[in-house]
Amino acid sequence: MDEIGIGEVVRRSGVPASTLRYYEERGLITCVRRQGLARVFSVAVLEQLALIGVCRTAGFSLDEILLMFSPDGRPSPNREMLAAKADELDETIRKLALMRDDLRHAAACRAPTHMECPTFRRVLGQF
């Protein structure tokens, strides 16, 4: 069967039950039906949760995620918005890559202060 209880969702996604209920309340996920009071989810919710997780990491708010994807994981019909979000991500990724390079450099660099380090200053100039 591809139907699972909330405990199984917690076990397989790592997302706490309280968060799942909260996400449902916010309209980010839905359960296929109830069995008594207990929610019954489709296994597909695991993919939706993965999607939500990445979006959260990307710095999107729950409201933004709602706008981007409907609760069944469909992308929003607003294709312009999706493309705009992709552009936002490009910019974020570019900065994070610089940041990562800088952190790696900082972990190795022996310049007396970070701000005096030419490598760092070159990196920071691009922000």
Added chain:
Amino acid sequence: MDEIGIGEVVRRSGVPASTLRYYEERGLITCVRRQGLARVFSVAVLEQLALIGVCRTAGFSLDEILLMFSPDGRPSPNREMLAAKADELDETIRKLALMRDDLRHAAACRAPTHMECPTFRRVLGQF
């Protein structure tokens, strides 16, 4: 002179004065001296703010940033931690790149539902 008032910092960094005071209170930045009550900053604070901004975008909390960089912008002496943060960033960047590709794909894709789209499923499998 390389000393500027808070208004100038706001103007040049885009960070509101209330946030600057809050960051100072949290120990993320410092002013070089006071003139009466008014804070006087070094222009270097602009670079520190850029650094803080990128770290925030990267999803680091203010406490984490404090641990990574001292208020003068020096990296933490804990080089292992910096390297670990860099690794975290690598992982984040990898996910965001997938996410971005997926968003771009979603903006163009005509599959009836997103979850049925083979491209998307391939992408999601990697999260």
Added chain:
DNA sequence: GTCCTAGTTCAAGTCGGCTTGAGGTCAAGT
């Protein structure tokens, strides 16, 4: 001297994103 502008303090409020707690439901096991 007094008014304006730019700054200040400190406490309280806001907002997003959850978490916690008290008390209830329900099916299964003994």
Added chain:
DNA sequence: ACTTGACCTCAAGCCGACTTGAACTAGGAC
């Protein structure tokens, strides 16, 4: 029949990161 364990609801609480507001100060223009 009763207990256990997994689930539920609903209201309230919490945390991080700021923001807002009220009341104060300091320096310059008039």
